[in-house]
Each structure stands twice: as structure tokens, then as C-alpha cells.
Amino acid sequence: MSMGQSTPDPSRPKGLADLSALRGNRLLAALPSAALRELAPHVRSVALERGRVLFEPGDDVETTHLPCHSTMVSLLLVTRDGREVEAASIGREGAAGGIVSAGHKPAYGRAVVQIPGPSLAVATDQLEAAKRRHPAIADLFSRYADALLAQVMQSVVCNALHPVEQRAARWLLSTHDRAGEDIIRLTQQALAEMLGVQRTTVSGVAKALEHRGLIRQHHGHVEIVDREGLEAACCECYAAVDAHYRTLLPEVAED
Numbered sequence: 001m002s003m004g005q006s007t008p009d010p011s012r013p014k015g016l017a018d019l020s021a022l023r024g025n026r027l028l029a030a031l032p033s034a035a036l037r038e039l040a041p042h043v044r045s046v047a048l049e050r051g052r053v054l055f056e057p058g059d060d061v062e063t064t065h066l067p068c069h070s071t072m073v074s075l076l077l078v079t080r081d082g083r084e085v086e087a088a089s090i091g092r093e094g095a096a097g098g099i100v101s102a103g104h105k106p107a108y109g110r111a112v113v114q115i116p117g118p119s120l121a122v123a124t125d126q127l128e129a130a131k132r133r134h135p136a137i138a139d140l141f142s143r144y145a146d147a148l149l150a151q152v153m154q155s156v157v158c159n160a161l162h163p164v165e166q167r168a169a170r171w172l173l174s175t176h177d178r179a180g181e182d183i184i185r186l187t188q189q190a191l192a193e194m195l196g197v198q199r200t201t202v203s204g205v206a207k208a209l210e211h212r213g214l215i216r217q218h219h220g221h222v223e224i225v226d227r228e229g230l231e232a233a234c235c236e237c238y239a240a241v242d243a244h245y246r247t248l249l250p251e252v253a254e255d
Contacts, residue, residue, distance in 0.1 A: 017043040017120055024068035025120055026093050027144060030251040035134040042126040048073075048119045050185075054096055054111035061105040064098030064124045067091050070179045071117035074194060075152075076110040084110065085159065085196035086171070088151040091178025093245070093252055098127045099145035114194075115178070115185055140249075147245045158237040159196065165205045167195055169234035172215065172224065174241075182224045191222075209233065 022036055022043055023029040031039075048054075048071055055061050057078055067073055073096045076084040087109060090096050096111045105124060131138035158167055171194055175184055192202040206222070209215045214230045216223040224230065231238070246253040 017045045021045050021068075022120065024092065024118065025066040025095075026252050027095055027140065027249075028066060028120070030249070031140060032136050035130070035136045038130050038134055039122065039127070039137070042130070043120050043122045046119050046121045048113045048116055050113055050116040052113040054113070055107045056110050057107055059107045061097040061107050061124055064122050064127050065096045065111075066098075066120040066122070067094075067096075067178075068118045068120060070115055070181060071113070071119050072115040072175060072178045074112050074114045076112060077108075078110050083196070084193065086194040087155050088148055089114070089171075089174055089178060090148075092180070093178070093249075094144055094148065095141070097124055098122070099141055099148065114190065115175070140252075143248045144252075147248045150244045151241050154237045154241050158235060162235040162237065164195060164197055164201055165208060166233065166235040168202065168205045169209070169214075169230050170238045171195065172209075172222065173227075173230055173234055173238045176224050176227070176230075177242075183218075184222050184224070185220065186222045187220055 017040065019036060019040055022040060028036060028039070046065075048065070048067070054063070054065055054073065065073065067090060069092060071091065073090045074086045075088040075090065075096070077087050078084045097105070097107075127137075127141075131141065158170060162170075168191065171191065172184070175186070176182070188202045188206060189199050191206075192199040195202065206215065206217055209230070210217055212229065212233070214224075214226045214233060216225050
């Protein structure tokens with residue numbers, strides 16, 4: 001059964017999302033009803049498994065993914081020798097792809113599903129056509145592109161200047177926002193890859209945060225115990241990105 005669909009509609013093509021399913025992504029939920037109805041015939045409900053690569057550097061981004069519920073996608077920058085570090089994360093507040101205006105859409109980084117779950121998918125060409133017909137769609141995605149760029153730029157500063165413990169706190173806070181629940185499906189190895197450091201480094205940082213009562217570690221999971229304490233342990237980068245997002249997209253942001 002599709003997300004948010006109470007009774008099956010035999011006339012609806014298999015996998016096609018209905019309006020209630022579209023509202024599972026907060027970016028789409030902020031659109032006027034007329035604009036949402038414009039997109040609905042082209043949007044499919046999909047399930048994203050952890051580790052799935054949505055696109056690689058240089059790929060033409062043919063499909064735009066809009067995560068729902070607790071699903072999260074990481075945008076990674078990849079070095080020539082194969083190392084990678086996270087530049088941004090995308091949850092139900094955003095979209096992976098779909099922020100270009102027209103023409104060829106080559107990806108600069110790699111998009112990987114970090115937290116599995118439900119999502120929406122639309123052909124990027126269909127989304128671009130909908131933008132041209134509905135200024136509200138174009139405006140919303142343009143503002144989101146600005147917010148995503150701010151996240152990438154702040155990540156550059158954070159990775160260059162701030163200690164790993166502060167960076168880890170920032171990542172956990174951002175992931176907590178996107179997951180929407182206190183228990184995050186996350187391994188130390190995955191966190192190390194996102195931060196671009198060794199697993200042993202992350203293990204020491206996680207133990208320190210746990211010792212301070214900010215998180216609790218489980219096998220394959222991290223539980224956020226003290227959100228306010230984690231914010232205090234973080235650098236200014238989390239608050240800066242969050243404030244910019246709320247300024248640009250107040251109708252999408254939520255507490």
C-alpha cells in the first residue's frame with residue numbers, strides 16, 4: 001500500500017503516488033494544491049535501501065528523489081583515489097536532484113542512501129516541465145537550491161576548521177532532524193566515512209559523547225539522549241545552516 005493511502009485505487013497505475021503520499025516530503029507539502037496536482041501524475045512511491053547509489057559523479061541526473069519519513073540521502077564528494085566525505089545530507093525537507101533549470105544535468109558528487117525508507121521519485125525532465133508551468137514549483141526549488149548550497153559551503157568550513165567531536169555532533173544533529181526519531185540507524189564505520197576520518201577516531205569521539213550523557217550507543221544504532229547537550233557540544237555550523245534554511249523556506253521548516 002502506498003504511503004498515506006488508506007484504500008487501494010484500482011484505476012491508479014502501480015507505484016504512482018497519490019496527493020497524501022506527496023505530502024510525506026515537506027518540500028512538496030509546501031506547494032499550493034494546484035501545483036501539487038500538476039506533479040502528482042508523474043511521481044512514484046519507492047523504497048530506498050541503505051547503500052543504494054542514486055547517481056555518481058558525471059551521471060546525468062535523470063530521476064529526482066524526495067525522501068519521506070526518516071529516509072536520508074548523503075551527497076558525497078569523491079577523490080580520485082576513491083575516498084569520500086559528506087558535503088550535505090537530504091531528508092524529508094529536500095530533494096536529491098531537481099535543482100537545475102534545464103538542459104544537461106551532470107552530477108558533481110555521489111548520492112547514497114544513508115538511512116533507508118520510503119521516498120518519492122519523479123523524472124527530472126517532468127519536474128523541470130512542471131517548474132516552467134508553475135512558478136510556485138520553480139520558486140520553491142530555487143530557494144531549496146540556495147539552502148542546499150549553504151549546507152555544502154558550511155560543510156567546507158566545518159571540515160577544515162573544527163575538531164572531529166564538534167563535527168560529529170553537527171552530523172548527529174542534522175541526521176536527528178531528518179530521521180525524526182531519537183534512535184538513528186548508524187554504524188561507527190558509516191559515521192567515519194561521512195566525516196572522512198578513521199573508524200578508531202569516531203570510536204573515541206562516540207565514547208566521549210556517550211560518557212557525557214549526550215548519546216547512547218547500540219549495535220548498529222545511535223540514540224540521541226540529550227539534544228540540548230549535543231547542540232552545546234556542536235560548533236556554530238549546525239545553527240548557521242538551520243537558521244538559513246528557516247529564513248529561505250519558512251513554510252517547509254518545522255521544529
